[in-house]
Amino acid sequence: MPATPPVRIVPLGGLGEVGMNCLALEDGPDRVVIDCGLLFPGAEAQLGVEVIAPDLHFLRAGDEPKAVLLTHAHEDHIGGLPWLLRAFPDVPIFGTRYTLAVVKEKLAEHGRSANLREIAPRSQLLAGGIGFEPLQVPHSIPDAVGYALRTSAGTVVHTGDFKIDWSPIDGRLLDVRRFSELGAEGVACLLSDSTNAEREGTSTSEREVGESLARIFTGPLARGRIAVAMFGSNVHRVQSVMKAALGAGRKICLLGRSMTQSVRLSLAMGFLNCPLDLFIDPETADHFAPRELVILCTGAQGEARAGLSRLALGEHPNIRLEKDDLVILSARNIPGSERSVATLIDNLVRRGCRVLEPGSTNELVHTSGHASQGELRMMIDLLQPKSFVPVHGEFRMLTAHARLAQSAGVALQGCHAIEDGDVVELREGALATRSGERVPVGRIYLDGRGAESGVGESLLRDRQLLADTGVLICLCVLDRKTGELIRPPELLGKGIAGLDEARAAQAIAAAIEAFAELGYKERTDRGSVEEALRRGVRSCWKKGSEKKPMVMPVVVEL
Ligand SMILES: [Zn+2]
Ligand SMILES: [Zn+2]
Incomplete structure (x- = not known):
């Protein structure tokens, strides 16, 4: 068996x-x-x-x-x-x-x-x-x-x-x-x-974050608007923000597509519970005093187009963050996002905001x-x-x-x-x-x-190479019958360091030399011509510690 x-x-x-x-x-x-x-x-x-x-x-x-x-x-x-x-x-x-x-x-x-x-x-x-x-x-x-x-x-x-x-x-x-x-x-x-x-x-309970938020919302830092940035999918945390806002007599304004979507879905399905008049439209936010507002938004990682980044840059038409406003980053810093979060915080502090992030306060703003x-x-x-x-x-x-x-x-x-x-x-x-x-x-x-x-x-590798070295285009026009160059090759560089006239002339000469070494048969083969031009041009970057540029030969046959 x-x-x-x-x-x-x-x-x-x-x-x-x-x-x-x-x-x-x-x-x-x-x-x-x-x-x-x-x-x-x-x-x-x-x-x-x-x-x-x-x-x-x-x-x-x-x-x-x-x-x-x-x-x-x-x-x-x-x-x-x-x-x-x-x-x-x-x-x-x-x-x-x-x-x-x-x-x-x-x-x-x-x-x-x-x-x-x-x-x-x-x-x-x-x-x-x-x-x-x-x-x-x-x-x-x-x-x-x-x-x-x-x-x-x-x-x-x-x-x-x-x-x-x-x-x-x-x-x-x-x-x-x-x-x-x-x-x-x-x-x-x-x-x-x-x-x-x-x-x-052990991890701390989500309930403790809720209690911290409620304390912050009624504490001495809550002098102006409060913006809380987090992932829209953290519905439990959203519930805590709503409870804290109700307790502090503030209205909530949602910013960011994923936040709005998540709240709408969770309310409709009964995963969020709160009075609907708790919410106000961003368009009417300027009808409220700063102390009456909580802005619940995406962008705690400094994501470029998210709600908080737009506020930090003053790009929102109806809501402006200013002195005395409090911003709470209620999310973990995802590895790799440190730089954009630092820039975000700087921009907020420039506007006069106080920023609380995990670890910067004794209150628990994330778990x-x-x-x-x-x-x-x-x-x-x-x-x-x-x-x-x-x-x-x-x-x-x-x-x-x-x-x-x-x-x-x-x-x-x-x-x-x-x-x-x-x-x-x-x-x-x-x-x-x-x-x-x-x-x-x-x-x-x-x-x-x-x-x-x-x-x-491979496409990613090419993009990385272009970013590292720039690109050199080597253009040449070939007589199909004789296999001779009709005129000397031309060089066009984008993002190339150290490409002056002397270096360009040297590279063109090297390309011509490499081409001259080809036999008649090879000259009628586009691939061989391209390879010779590439080799020739790149040889000028060989010595020293310079990075060799990406070379793109373009052969036009007449
Ligand atoms: Zn997972
Ligand atoms: Zn998960």
Whole structure:
């Protein structure tokens, strides 16, 4: 009798970076995909990349997944769906009510619809032969879940993004009972959120941020307008701002598309509760005294076109920030955004504003939506998994999390800090093993949210080179019959350092010399002529420590 094939866990994104989370689980002929997110570019942003999606070659090469299971509606978990749907337009996408509502809006922006299936925690569902159950977890967005997957090799639990908040704003606690029941039944493998695996202790409750905001809103710094900048998706925090505004007798003015969208959706679905007359239009903001206003906006990372950056530059027609106004940056500084945040703060301070950011005040203006070591340890203790694969994090976070699992009693041989493309196999009753196989993974660089065509790696390399060195165009006109140059080549430079007349003459002479070395046959071959011109021109930059420019030969044949 042939042995049953192992269950395979295949991360396609999010292991080795924070972002573009996507993971496939295969059990015989059935496969499910957990999340399909985006990554926001760091240095690539300067090269015209707006978003990065995971390369889904691996999925496309196989059968259609039986299901896509969504953990929550953050962009790093759902943003890649339009690209997944291009390959599998009919695949059933499971998610909770709020998650699917956000997904529906995002897909509509891409002109897409999908086969969306709403699910609730504790329901028992099937995707082919794989059973799955959503598990309620607290996170910095409403309606987040993890999943228990019933495979032929035992139960696999994926936590999704989570923290353990004992007094969450929405009262939605970690489903400790289900997690401990699963632990008692036996968990073959746990995949758990590693974002804060390097942080000791436990994360602070979102409720404490709410209490801090309420104190600040009625405290000595609240002399003028108050602007709070944060992610629109942090609906719990938005609720806290609303409560603090009500308590301080202020109205709220929303700025920024993602903030307005998120608040509208959350109010309509009952995830936000407040009197509707709390809100005023930005157009009427100047009818109110500064002390009557809270501006709730996007742009805590210094994003160029977001609400707060426009206010900092005085670009809003009806709202001006000025002396005595208070600005609260209620978000974590995402690595890579430090420079733009510093510029933003400088611009605000120039206007006379007081700026509070995490760490700059004793008040708590932000807390993470991810579990610290104490909570991660509790998750491992509740489930007591045989094997462990840390997910969602840079490699050092994954490694720290694997170490934590070992200290919690998971066998060393069953702990696998793996990265995108590495495959872990699971057999019934045995520890998980690395298969040693690498599946194709990578990043798709996209020009914009609506862009359907990817920007390839080589295009990015060219853009980087152009930025580093500039470009030299070497134009020459060739007599097709004789294979002679009709006139000397011309040089046009853009962004080239040290290109004076002498250097240009030298480069032209070198190009002519390289051309002269070609035989008649080569001169009638455009590729050979171009290569000679390139070689000739570049030879003038050879000596010394200068960077060689990118040279583009243009050959016109007459
Ligand atoms: Zn998240
Ligand atoms: Zn995430």
